[in-house]
Amino acid sequence: MNRTLVKLLTVCLVLGLSFGLRARRYREIPIPGQSVDEYSNSWVGLSIIRLGMPVGISGFGEYKHKFERYINVDRIYQYIASADPLTINYPWFDHPPTLGLITGGVAYLSGAKYFEDTTAAVIRRPMVIIGTISVLLVVVFGWINYGFLTGVVGGLIFASVPLVVLSSRMIQSENAIIPCFLACMILMAKYLKTNKSKWLLTAAIVAGLASLFKLSGVACHLLAIMVLLGRYGLSSKKAWSDVLFFLAVSLPITGWYAAYGLAYDGKTFIKILFSNYDRFYGIGPQALVDLVKYQRLTQGKFLTEGWLIAGWMSWLALMARNRRKHLILVSAVLAYLITYVLFGSQPYGWYAFPFWPLLNICLGVLVVEGIKDRKAAMPPIVLMLLVLGDNISRLIGLDDFQPWSDIWRVGISFGLLLSMSSWWFNKKQMPVYRAIILILFIVLIYLNVRYMNQVTVEYWWQNVS
Amino acid sequence: MRNKRVKWVIKAWAVEVLVFLLIFFGLKRHGKFFSADKMEEMMVRVSESRDLTDDPCKYAIKGDPKTLDYIKIDFWCRGGDSSRSTLDRKGMPKTSLNGVFDEYYRILGLDVEKIRGSDSWQCLVNGKAVADWEMEVGPQSTISCVELEDKR
Numbered sequence: 001m002n003r004t005l006v007k008l009l010t011v012c013l014v015l016g017l018s019f020g021l022r023a024r025r026y027r028e029i030p031i032p033g034q035s036v037d038e039y040s041n042s043w044v045g046l047s048i049i050r051l052g053m054p055v056g057i058s059g060f061g062e063y064k065h066k067f068e069r070y071i072n073v074d075r076i077y078q079y080i081a082s083a084d085p086l087t088i089n090y091p092w093f094d095h096p097p098t099l100g101l102i103t104g105g106v107a108y109l110s111g112a113k114y115f116e117d118t119t120a121a122v123i124r125r126p127m128v129i130i131g132t133i134s135v136l137l138v139v140v141f142g143w144i145n146y147g148f149l150t151g152v153v154g155g156l157i158f159a160s161v162p163l164v165v166l167s168s169r170m171i172q173s174e175n176a177i178i179p180c181f182l183a184c185m186i187l188m189a190k191y192l193k194t195n196k197s198k199w200l201l202t203a204a205i206v207a208g209l210a211s212l213f214k215l216s217g218v219a220c221h222l223l224a225i226m227v228l229l230g231r232y233g234l235s236s237k238k239a240w241s242d243v244l245f246f247l248a249v250s251l252p253i254t255g256w257y258a259a260y261g262l263a264y265d266g267k268t269f270i271k272i273l274f275s276n277y278d279r280f281y282g283i284g285p286q287a288l289v290d291l292v293k294y295q296r297l298t299q300g301k302f303l304t305e306g307w308l309i310a311g312w313m314s315w316l317a318l319m320a321r322n323r324r325k326h327l328i329l330v331s332a333v334l335a336y337l338i339t340y341v342l343f344g345s346q347p348y349g350w351y352a353f354p355f356w357p358l359l360n361i362c363l364g365v366l367v368v369e370g371i372k373d374r375k376a377a378m379p380p381i382v383l384m385l386l387v388l389g390d391n392i393s394r395l396i397g398l399d400d401f402q403p404w405s406d407i408w409r410v411g412i413s414f415g416l417l418l419s420m421s422s423w424w425f426n427k428k429q430m431p432v433y434r435a436i437i438l439i440l441f442i443v444l445i446y447l448n449v450r451y452m453n454q455v456t457v458e459y460w461w462q463n464v465s
Numbered sequence: 466m467r468n469k470r471v472k473w474v475i476k477a478w479a480v481e482v483l484v485f486l487l488i489f490f491g492l493k494r495h496g497k498f499f500s501a502d503k504m505e506e507m508m509v510r511v512s513e514s515r516d517l518t519d520d521p522c523k524y525a526i527k528g529d530p531k532t533l534d535y536i537k538i539d540f541w542c543r544g545g546d547s548s549r550s551t552l553d554r555k556g557m558p559k560t561s562l563n564g565v566f567d568e569y570y571r572i573l574g575l576d577v578e579k580i581r582g583s584d585s586w587q588c589l590v591n592g593k594a595v596a597d598w599e600m601e602v603g604p605q606s607t608i609s610c611v612e613l614e615d616k617r
Binding site for chain 1: 469473477482484500506508509527556568
């Protein structure tokens with residue numbers, strides 16, 4: 001069969017898996033109302049379309065028009081234990097309204113006229129599509145920079161990791177920044193390979209658009225600066241010429257947000273923009289450690305994810321390696337990390353969403369390196385054993401696990417010894433290590449899918465802390 | 466390459482300024498159609514897709530608002546079911562007894578007229594029988610409605 005056709009079919013399978021997992025029970029989990037931002041974002045879009053005025057939920061005191069209302073969309077007041085009314089403000093300036101225009105626009109086209117019509121069943125639909133597009137972009141980035149297999153492995157991880165799947169359904173701006181960020185990475189990679197300005201120009205346009213979903217999308221601008229300086233050097237004229245060209249195109253697009261604010265109420269817009277910087281810094285000095293320790297979905301809902309912990313370790317491993325080869329990937333995580341710390345306020349889970357595709361790609365790189373080279377087999381085997389333990393622990397409880405504990409003890413110890421043994425031989429290729437990595441990987445993806453099948457509304461209430 | 470980039474930047478700026486102006490004037494013009502009444506309707510109108518019920522004990526509002534300016538609303542139905550809710554008075558457009566009931570019914574999707582003025586229900590406000598449905602319901606008030614036994 002034609003190799004290209006096989007590759008395309010493989011990508012389609014990955015996308016099919018991604019779409020299937022994201023679409024199943026998308027309207028029920030996460031429980032609608034656990035983040036009312038989902039509705040607020042859509043109301044902003046729907047109200048711009050129907051009223052000519054953005055109306056949404058906010059906590060800022062600087063708004064002139066503020067009132068409380070009970071809006072019982074999806075009967076959230078029957079399911080979510082908070083009897084507080086929603087604080088509604090207009091014109092709404094908390095964030096750029098672009099994502100709201102997408103989800104609110106979809107709701108409008110589906111017949112929604114009132115805020116209560118914007119149910120999770122309607123407004124989360126575009127997020128399922130956006131999430132799947134993000135998976136495609138992960139595949140493409142991996143493919144361009146590391147080869148087809150890395151693209152597929154990274155894509156499969158990002159397509160199936162439970163926390164990623166669940167989070168991708170939420171109407172949070174970060175889920176729209178993700179595809180922009182990945183697209184920017186792809187375009188920067190193309191520019192570095194070909195030195196053709198059209199790629200840099202397109203990357204600049206995409207970076208500008210990213211910041212129209214949320215201002216933290218300026219991480220794309222930072223990424224470009226870091227990549228260009230990293231590639232050509234701080235003292236290189238070419239680097240600075242490229243940076244200036246990039247920013248000259250991208251920053252005015254970010255400025256379109258000002259057009260939105262000035263059109264309604266310039267004074268209030270400026271006040272809200274600056275009050276963003278006065279937010280309570282709830283992530284605290286422990287922010288970086290918490291990113292690794294806790295994987296949040298909302299402020300209060302956690303779902304510990306071994307995949308992401310392994311991803312952080314993979315990123316650190318790549319940092320110590322070939323700078324040129326891993327420049328974009330390492331810079332991307334660093335760029336968003338800087339943005340996360342600078343822009344940080346409360347420890348809302350969605351602020352961390354853009355890390356996840358990057359960490360999944362980092363792990364994918366290590367997995368494929370281990371497949372291709374026996375000497376590189378140990379890190380992915382150890383990391384995947386880490387993930388295996390975490391995946392198993394959430395599928396069966398500790399009591400049910402006891403009959404298997406001896407097999408586990410011996411099996412994991414043997415697995416770790418086996419990973420060490422990869423250093424004892426001289427041959428570059430040894431099929432046994434390739435087989436171990438592939439088998440482990442397939443088992444882990446299967447366990448991801450198995451776990452996602454288990455996550456029902458009842459399970460959510462009982463087990464997701 | 467430098468000249469080519471300068472041309473691109475100039476073209477990009479031209480497009481970006483045009484889009485900026487389109488957004489600015491477009492939104493300003495569209496904003497002229499804004500109406501506070503229409504906004505209120507958008508916020509409070511019950512969705513046609515939401516189920517309505519005539520059973521006041523079927524739904525309650527979960528949790529307690531973080532305020533001392535609250536109203537408690539309790540329904541005690543025949544058969545032992547009950548529904549107990551606490552709401553923030555600030556979320557009520559009108560705080561007369563009629564206004565509170567209207568808002569409570571709207572929030573939960575209750576069929577309005579079954580209870581108000583009905584012989585099957587007796588309602589008390591802070592332990593006293595309701596004499597005037599336009600009476601003001603103050604902070605920390607409790608409204609209790611009990612479904613009376615069927616005398617037939």
